[in-house]
Amino acid sequence: MNTLIIMIVIGIITSMFGKAKNNRGQSQNKPTSPNGIGEIRKLFQELTDHELSEPSPIKEPTRTSPVMVEQKKAATQNLEKEYLQVRKESEFSRERAAVSRQQKEISKEHVKKDKQEEAGTIFSEYPDAKTLVNGIVWSEILGEPRSKKPYFAKRG
Template identity: 25%
Template sequence: MEFLLENPFILIALIAFISSFFKKKKEEKPVKQTPRSVQQEQRTQAERTSEESALAEALKEEKRQQTEKARRIEEEYRQRKQQAEESMKALQNQRKGAERKASALAKIASNTNAEHPKEPSGAGGFELRKQSIIDGIIWSEILGPPRSKNPHRSLNRKQ
């Protein structure tokens, strides 16, 4: 036995022989297909039909849910459209009312202009009054830039 283990060529040949022996054994063993019995085939067919019917039921349910969702969206669209139409009618009524008021005010304005005719006054129609000139100067001082922005130099500093 020691002779076999000490010689590497014999050891390799022994390993190859053993491995080929096990390969042949595996190849000789045919794969057995168990014939299906009629009951097993009927069971698989029944399972398939039950799966198909369950799938069909699920599809019907999904289709029903989609049609329900479509109806809700359509109803919401109708409601929004109706609200928009109502608000548009209300805005048109407001516009018509405003036009009536504007025409009434225009009539009143034209009547008052006819009662008080303007008197021609000079080239541009601008009259100068002493009080209005004074008021203008005062307001220009009030609304003008502050004194700190435009300081006046005293006479003493100029020298």
């Protein structure tokens, strides 16, 4: 009974020291929220307050003169021209890429046809590995059935 009470007291004391040790290790710079959103909000608030506190030059409302209107129209026309030019260039590059792809495909087809013409017939002197494998497979398919080739000869 005595040992049980001593063990309980020791457990309570160690848990108190453990909590005190955990609290001492925390720094004040760590954000209070687990994902740091609180700290981000503080920084954002400080930045916006700083920007609002700086005096910004106040622009007086002015009338738009005909010269300014012409300049704006010229600027928009320049932008439209640049847009059309970039669009034409991109279309041209896409067409050029498509043509090069088609040429590559055509050249591949010519190479295949040349190889077939060189072989002449299906039966060539030096068949490749794929042809040999296909030949073995077809000989098994078209050959004599397994029932006609017993493992052991019948003893009579």
